[in-house]
Amino acid sequence: MTAVVIAVGSELLRPGRRDTNGDWLVERLLDLGIETRWRSAVDDDVERIARLIATAWKDAGVVLLTGGLGPTEDDRTRDALAVAFDAPLTRDPAMTRWITSMFSARGRVAGPRQWRQADRPQGADWIENALGSAPGLLVERDGRVLAALPGVPAEMKAMFSATVAPRLAAAGGGALARETLRIAGRPESWVDEVVRDLYGTRGTETTILASPGSVELLVTARGADEAEARARLAALTGAMRARLGIDLFGSNEETLAGVVGHLLAARGATVAVAESCTGGLLGAAFTEVAGSSAWFRGGIVGYADDVKSSLAGVPAALIREHGAVSEAVARALAEGARAACSADFGLGVTGVAGPGGGTADKPVGTVHLALADDGAGRTLKLDWPGDRELIRKRAVTVALDLLRRRLLA
Amino acid sequence: MTAVVIAVGSELLRPGRRDTNGDWLVERLLDLGIETRWRSAVDDDVERIARLIATAWKDAGVVLLTGGLGPTEDDRTRDALAVAFDAPLTRDPAMTRWITSMFSARGRVAGPRQWRQADRPQGADWIENALGSAPGLLVERDGRVLAALPGVPAEMKAMFSATVAPRLAAAGGGALARETLRIAGRPESWVDEVVRDLYGTRGTETTILASPGSVELLVTARGADEAEARARLAALTGAMRARLGIDLFGSNEETLAGVVGHLLAARGATVAVAESCTGGLLGAAFTEVAGSSAWFRGGIVGYADDVKSSLAGVPAALIREHGAVSEAVARALAEGARAACSADFGLGVTGVAGPGGGTADKPVGTVHLALADDGAGRTLKLDWPGDRELIRKRAVTVALDLLRRRLLA
Numbered sequence: 001m002t003a004v005v006i007a008v009g010s011e012l013l014r015p016g017r018r019d020t021n022g023d024w025l026v027e028r029l030l031d032l033g034i035e036t037r038w039r040s041a042v043d044d045d046v047e048r049i050a051r052l053i054a055t056a057w058k059d060a061g062v063v064l065l066t067g068g069l070g071p072t073e074d075d076r077t078r079d080a081l082a083v084a085f086d087a088p089l090t091r092d093p094a095m096t097r098w099i100t101s102m103f104s105a106r107g108r109v110a111g112p113r114q115w116r117q118a119d120r121p122q123g124a125d126w127i128e129n130a131l132g133s134a135p136g137l138l139v140e141r142d143g144r145v146l147a148a149l150p151g152v153p154a155e156m157k158a159m160f161s162a163t164v165a166p167r168l169a170a171a172g173g174g175a176l177a178r179e180t181l182r183i184a185g186r187p188e189s190w191v192d193e194v195v196r197d198l199y200g201t202r203g204t205e206t207t208i209l210a211s212p213g214s215v216e217l218l219v220t221a222r223g224a225d226e227a228e229a230r231a232r233l234a235a236l237t238g239a240m241r242a243r244l245g246i247d248l249f250g251s252n253e254e255t256l257a258g259v260v261g262h263l264l265a266a267r268g269a270t271v272a273v274a275e276s277c278t279g280g281l282l283g284a285a286f287t288e289v290a291g292s293s294a295w296f297r298g299g300i301v302g303y304a305d306d307v308k309s310s311l312a313g314v315p316a317a318l319i320r321e322h323g324a325v326s327e328a329v330a331r332a333l334a335e336g337a338r339a340a341c342s343a344d345f346g347l348g349v350t351g352v353a354g355p356g357g358g359t360a361d362k363p364v365g366t367v368h369l370a371l372a373d374d375g376a377g378r379t380l381k382l383d384w385p386g387d388r389e390l391i392r393k394r395a396v397t398v399a400l401d402l403l404r405r406r407l408l409a
Numbered sequence: 410m411t412a413v414v415i416a417v418g419s420e421l422l423r424p425g426r427r428d429t430n431g432d433w434l435v436e437r438l439l440d441l442g443i444e445t446r447w448r449s450a451v452d453d454d455v456e457r458i459a460r461l462i463a464t465a466w467k468d469a470g471v472v473l474l475t476g477g478l479g480p481t482e483d484d485r486t487r488d489a490l491a492v493a494f495d496a497p498l499t500r501d502p503a504m505t506r507w508i509t510s511m512f513s514a515r516g517r518v519a520g521p522r523q524w525r526q527a528d529r530p531q532g533a534d535w536i537e538n539a540l541g542s543a544p545g546l547l548v549e550r551d552g553r554v555l556a557a558l559p560g561v562p563a564e565m566k567a568m569f570s571a572t573v574a575p576r577l578a579a580a581g582g583g584a585l586a587r588e589t590l591r592i593a594g595r596p597e598s599w600v601d602e603v604v605r606d607l608y609g610t611r612g613t614e615t616t617i618l619a620s621p622g623s624v625e626l627l628v629t630a631r632g633a634d635e636a637e638a639r640a641r642l643a644a645l646t647g648a649m650r651a652r653l654g655i656d657l658f659g660s661n662e663e664t665l666a667g668v669v670g671h672l673l674a675a676r677g678a679t680v681a682v683a684e685s686c687t688g689g690l691l692g693a694a695f696t697e698v699a700g701s702s703a704w705f706r707g708g709i710v711g712y713a714d715d716v717k718s719s720l721a722g723v724p725a726a727l728i729r730e731h732g733a734v735s736e737a738v739a740r741a742l743a744e745g746a747r748a749a750c751s752a753d754f755g756l757g758v759t760g761v762a763g764p765g766g767g768t769a770d771k772p773v774g775t776v777h778l779a780l781a782d783d784g785a786g787r788t789l790k791l792d793w794p795g796d797r798e799l800i801r802k803r804a805v806t807v808a809l810d811l812l813r814r815r816l817l818a
Contacts, residue, residue: 015436027424042447279696280689283710287688298716301692307707
């Protein structure tokens with residue numbers, strides 16, 4: 001089965017707005033084995049919404065609409081459904097009473113404005129809204145399903161899960177299973193090369209996505225039922241895992257900082273940081289993990305060179321000799337963090353994030369990373385270009401991965 | 410004039426993917442005075458793409474397509490245009506030669522696969538691609554314009570700016586001007602209350618957006634020409650500025666950290682931080698600003714209590730007496746940051762970000778902020794609920810704003 005997802009609301013066409021309801025529905029549909037063929041965001045115009053509904057109704061077995069079901073003049077989804085299905089709106093007396101009673105239960109009075117929410121096109125059923133006053137609408141015809149849900153995310157999600165999803169699961173042919181594999185410390189082209197010949201595996205689909213310093217493989221598998229879909233998924237991701245080895249750091253919602261935290265917690269160890277160019281981002285990544293106080297001690301942001309010396313104990317002479325962006329200073333930062341915060345491991349980061357500050361010798365993108373432990377530690381140099389944000393994020397990811405590999409060694 | 414924007418590519422319907430080309434085009438169109446009525450992302454299916462093109466062609470004077478113009482079997486935009494306009498594809502011999510010469514200039518050989526890019530529907534013109542081998546397609550008919558551009562963002566943007574935008578500007582009726590006003594330290598409902606009666610100002614449109622700790626007003630004004638649009642915009646935003654006063658911190662792309670940085674630089678002053686629950690995020694926000702080394706000294710992440718004491722000089726007795734999350738400790742952190750980093754101002758943050766760690770006395774969301782200066786300083790307490798990410802981001806924004814207000818006082 002296939003789907004079309006349409007979000008209604010002029011505000012969704014404003015700069016900076018995103019149709020997060022659509023994002024959510026596309027994912028939930030995939031969980032039900034239903035792939036979305038197209039999705040749209042459309043303004044509050046009856047004719048345009050109706051034309052998109054009519055086009056969608058030709059294209060897919062499932063059509064999901066969000067928004068435009070409230071009581072105001074701007075809420076036009078009901079009218080658009082009436083136009084698209086050529087089915088006049090009639091006001092449902094039972095729903096009118098329910099809306100009135102819902103309002104009076106909250107000490108408010110419902111009038112003609114609110115009663116508009118009791119209008120529905122002939123042949124449509126109500127979808128109950130347990131959290132708000134705007135009911136949804138359901139049209140089932142010729143094996144096709146259309147559901148119109150409110151734009152308020154909490155109401156939309158509750159109604160989809162309670163009413164729409166079970167109906168789609170019952171009607172669905174086949175099932176999908178999916179998993180995201182997460183890789184650090186390798187470029188996208190390397191990952192692509194390693195797993196590329198598996199992309200064509202029957203009944204599966206793989207998408208590769210790159211983030212600063214990490215790569216994701218989004219794998220979905222289709223089967224006649226959930227068991228078959230899961231078996232196919234497990235076979236394919238198993239093959240990928242075997243090839244990726246230690247470069248694979250986790251799956252699905254796991255984060256690199258979270259994985260490192262688990263490894264630290266498992267051995268009762270702690271970490272501290274001393275950052276220059278990342279300015280606190282590495283500490284922020286560690287402390288994004290709930291419960292990180294069990295293994296994250298703290299850190300130093302040594303942005304000015306004399307702060308590197310006074311707080312992290314980096315000798316001023318070392319900075320003079322090698323420059324602030326150097327392996328020697330990264331190592332001293334890592335050791336300083338470890339000592340100053342009494343941690344088992346210390347991470348040090350120093351680099352040129354740009355846009356200014358680059359030299360022929362140390363261009364923008366040069367980052368030195370160091371790990372201090374009870375032995376010789378480890379160091380790493382990055383020299384890939386990028387903008388300030390990319391260079392900083394990549395440095396954080398690679399620093400986390402440096403510690404992860406040390407903990408697995 | 411109005412527009413429809415359609416992004417072609419099955420990968421855009423995968424979870425986690427976003428149609429960033431569409432985001433960009435919607436903004437550029439607004440700059441040209443053209444509002445987008447709907448936008449879509451559609452998979453690589455000729456019939457579906459063609460149906461959306463046909464629907465769009467009825468709905469708007471401008472239709473922009475991105476993607477599906479490459480040499481592979483998956484690239485179906487050309488075929489879809491042929492179906493939508495009932496105009497057979499013909500291969501352009503001059504374009505075939507251009508593609509061949511472009512490939513040979515790069516030491517590669519073009520074959521039938523690449524020559525597909527020389528196919529165009531009858532009646533369509535080429536849009537030159539200076540950066541790649543996939544030309545764009547332009548259809549102009551009855552005062553309407555359709556442009557199909559490649560999906561590679563750099564190529565798409567260059568072609569839109571060089572060829573499509575001038576054509577739309579010439580054909581456009583009227584102009585738009587826009588500005589984003591940024592407010593900190595006030596909830597969305599307060600901002601809404603203060604400016605609400607201005608929303609209806611003739612020829613303008615205002616959208617309100619909330620972020621953790623800040624609020625944005627997106628204002629657009631329409632005019633017969635650019636001068637009129639700008640005058641209307643200036644009148645409305647001027648009225649809003651007057652009402653918002655010091656709560657307005659900047660406009661358009663300005664960030665709170667950037668504004669604070671300018672204020673610090675203007676008086677030759679510096680700042681340092683000592684963070685607990687934000688774990689480095691506040692330092693990261695300051696150092697996101699290019700050139701921040703001129704006024705940001707560094708900081709301490711005192712996640713463990715003994716690190717608060719050893720690095721930021723917070724007396725252990727103070728923590729025992731008041732608890733780590735307290736006004737007294739926030740103040741000591743701010744003073745410690747100021748002293749340890751030899752800065753003019755110090756900011757201290759300590760709180761319960763959750764999900765664990767809350768008590769009846771200090772529930773999740775309790776955050777104490779302090780500013781240290783050469784006088785009595787300032788403190789502030791937040792006690793709004795939220796998830797870990799929201800609480801941390803809000804704390805950073807409010808801390809930045811605390812310093813901004815001090816610098817303006």
